[in-house]
Structure formats: C-alpha cells, structure tokens
Amino acid sequence: MSVLDKFRLDGRVALVTGGNRGLGRQMAQALAEAGAAVALTSRDQERADQAAQEIAQSVAGATAAGYACEVSSYEQSAQVVERTIADLGGLHVVVNNAGINIRGPIDELAPEAFQQVIDTNVTGVWNMCRAAAGHLKAQRYGRVINVGSTLSIIALPERTPYASSKGAVLQMTRVLALEWAQYGITVNAMLPGPFSTEMNLALEQDPEKYREFIARIPLGRWGDLDEIGGLAVFLASDASSFVTGAGMTVDGGWTAH
Numbered sequence: 037m038s039v040l041d042k043f044r045l046d047g048r049v050a051l052v053t054g055g056n057r058g059l060g061r062q063m064a065q066a067l068a069e070a071g072a073a074v075a076l077t078s079r080d081q082e083r084a085d086q087a088a089q090e091i092a093q094s095v096a097g098a099t100a101a102g103y104a105c106e107v108s109s110y111e112q113s114a115q116v117v118e119r120t121i122a123d124l125g126g127l128h129v130v131v132n133n134a135g136i137n138i139r140g141p142i143d144e145l146a147p148e149a150f151q152q153v154i155d156t157n158v159t160g161v162w163n164m165c166r167a168a169a170g171h172l173k174a175q176r177y178g179r180v181i182n183v184g185s186t187l188s189i190i191a192l193p194e195r196t197p198y199a200s201s202k203g204a205v206l207q208m209t210r211v212l213a214l215e216w217a218q219y220g221i222t223v224n225a226m227l228p229g230p231f232s233t234e235m236n237l238a239l240e241q242d243p244e245k246y247r248e249f250i251a252r253i254p255l256g257r258w259g260d261l262d263e264i265g266g267l268a269v270f271l272a273s274d275a276s277s278f279v280t281g282a283g284m285t286v287d288g289g290w291t292a293h
Contacts, residue, residue: 042275046071049124050272051117053077053107053164054134056087058233059183059264063131064100065091066265067272072129073099075120079106099124107134107160114167121171128175129272130168132161132205133183137198150197157201158208165212165223178221179272182209186229186287202227206283213281222280224271229287231259254289 054060055076078084084102091100172178187199188206209225
C-alpha cells in the first residue's frame with residue numbers, strides 16, 4: 037500500500053457532530069472526498085439534511101446522511117449512533133465537533149450560561165464516545181477525533197466557560213486513548229485556533245479585536261475553512277495508526293510562543 041493509499045477512507049463510515057456548518061461541515065466534506073460515507077448532525081433536521089445533500093451532490097459517489105441530535109442528551113446521542121450503523125452499514129470514525137461559546141467576564145455571566153457550554157462541549161463529547169464505545173470495541177477498530185481548541189492549552193480573558201470546556205476535552209481525549217488502545221481504537225484531539233466560522237463572526241468583524249488576534253499568530257492571518265480537512269482525514273485514516281492521545285494544534289503558530 038502506498039503512503040497516499042493509507043489516507044483513503046473507502047468502506048469507512050464517519051459520524052461528524054455539528055457537521056452542518058463551519059469546521060464540522062468542512063471536515064465532513066473532506067472525509068467524504070477521501071471515500072468515507074458520512075453521517076452528520078445538527079440540532080435542526082432541515083439543516084442536517086441540507087448539508088448532507090450538498091455533500092452527496094458535490095462528491096461523486098458519496099453517501100451522506102443528516103440527523104437531528106442534541107449531543108447534551110445521551111439518549112439522542114445513542115440514537116444517532118444506532119441510526120448511523122443501521123443506515124450506513126457501520127461506524128469507524130467519530131468526530132466530536134459540536135460546540136458553543138459564550139463569552140464574558142465571570143461576574144457578568146449567568147451560572148446557566150457556564151452550564152450550557154459545559155453540557156454541549158464536554159458532556160456532548162462524553163455522550164457520543166460512550167454511545168459509540170460498544171460498537172468500536174466489538175470491531176476492535178476506531179478513530180475518534182475530539183475537537184478542542186487552542187484554549188485547551190492556553191487562556192484568554194472572558195472565556196471561562198469555553199476554555200474550561202476545551203481543557204476538559206483534551207484531558208478526556210488522553211484518558212480514552214489509554215482506555216481504548218487495547219481495542220485498536222485511537223483517540224486524538226484537534227486544537228484549532230481562530231478560523232472564519234459563524235462562531236467567530238463577531239470577533240472577525242471587530243477591527244480592534246481582529247488585530248489583537250492577528251498579532252498573536254506568526255502566520256499573520258486566521259485559518260481558512262479548507263485548511264482543517266487535511267488533519268481530519270489524517271487522524272481518521274490508517275496513516276495515523278500509531279498516533280493516539282495527541283492534541284494537534286492548527287493555529288498558525290499561535291501556541292508556539
């Protein structure tokens with residue numbers, strides 16, 4: 037097998053949470069282009085269906101399905117895993133991308149806001165991993181990709197909910213890498229820096245805040261959406277078979293300081 041063949045995902049099924057927009061949508065597209073059948077989730081069934089249809093139409097021969105799922109609910113997470121296996125014939129790759137961000141000084145944030153971020157960003161990852169565990173362990177193969185952030189390892193003011201949640205995602209990744217290594221399942225985290233997504237739109241449109249971010253990035257710009265897919269394909273494929281428990285930054289050099 038050539039090195040490029042190791043990046044192919046033919047015959048694999050990938051489930052991407054929050055796959056209807058932003059980084060999740062781009063990763064779902066990349067996985068489909070590498071040959072995987074893709075299931076993607078959104079809180080809204082119509083948005084999930086639209087994204088799946090767009091992928092199926094843009095990638096020759098691709099199979100894509102959309103599902104409504106609130107990842108903070110274990111019951112809904114388990115149902116999506118079961119439906120993916122039933123509808124697409126298996127499950128090999130899980131990308132835990134669904135996430136939210138609520139910013140503000142700690143004394144101005146409601147406790148409910150903090151809990152909302154934790155429920156989606158941390159509990160949602162845990163729920164999906166637990167829901168997929170039995171299937172992945174039984175087949176003794178799996179690729180789990182948890183989407184953290186540069187704020188998994190560094191900090192910014194007014195980010196207590198988000199930074200706390202993404203730090204937890206990185207630690208959960210490491211624990212599961214140790215738990216599941218014996219079953220042939222790898223678990224890694226992608227740690228993106230600033231990308232031009234809907235979540236970051238307010239920051240990107242604020243000239244002063246945008247300049248503050250750019251000053252921290254050696255490459256001098258935010259990431260383009262199409263720059264996230266390559267790492268997703270690598271971590272989902274056999275090319276990364278000896279990589280587990282890693283947190284890989286995609287941040288233009290920000291965390292190299």
